Amino acid sequence: MASVEAFQGPRVLVVEDEYVIAWDLARSLEGLGAKVVGPVGTLDAALDLLARDGDIAGAVLDVELRGEVVFPVAAILQEKGLPFVFLSAKKRASAPAAFRDVQWFEKPAQMSKVASHILGQIKAPAAVATVAPL
Template sequence: MTRSTHAVLAQRRILVVEDEYFIAHDIAHALGRLGAEVVGPAPSCEDALALVTAEHLDAAVLDINVRGQTVLPVAEILAARGVPFVFATGYDRGAVPVAFRSVPHWEKPFNPDHLARALPEVLPRRTR
């Protein structure tokens, strides 16, 4: 039985960390159309860290370089908490530290709708 993307993302809280306004907007809009509740978008690592510590999150979409800072501290916290995430970045896979090479990677430019539809693959199944 296949899971519908809308059903999987419905009411899931997805953090978006992206400093480019239009890209952040497009990702958030694509996720929202599929029923996700977007947390952020966070335009800085500081904002992202504040959201990670204050909010319940089901998943995250992370740009690797946000305003000249690496998002890896955010990724480390998410990984430690078992929150799945993907990288959506201008960097190629070679720029991703070895510890995060298994994390799904979307290289810019990408279609935000394709990313949103693929995100359920990193989410665990809901249990009732």
């Protein structure tokens, strides 16, 4: 008898240092079927997750994390060809030229819109079919 594993939604990295925003965003992503990686609130933690987790499909990045900017994470995602969006209280003009075309959501933003946008950029993997042993 054949069975199909439950669909595993895309893994989305959430980099946000404000707990309430991170929680709200994670709930919005999960409600749309994504698996949240993190959330993490520091640049070092985000870089560590990117180095260890090869299954990240995209990311939502707060621009400023406790005084550090998230652009090194964005550069790695861009190099890997992974979609990401910025979420920030800062204006888009503060972004380096390399990231000026990336979607920018200004806080306060509706987390459901942020979640929908990033998931729309990610191609969902097909469900994996498995055959149960006889």
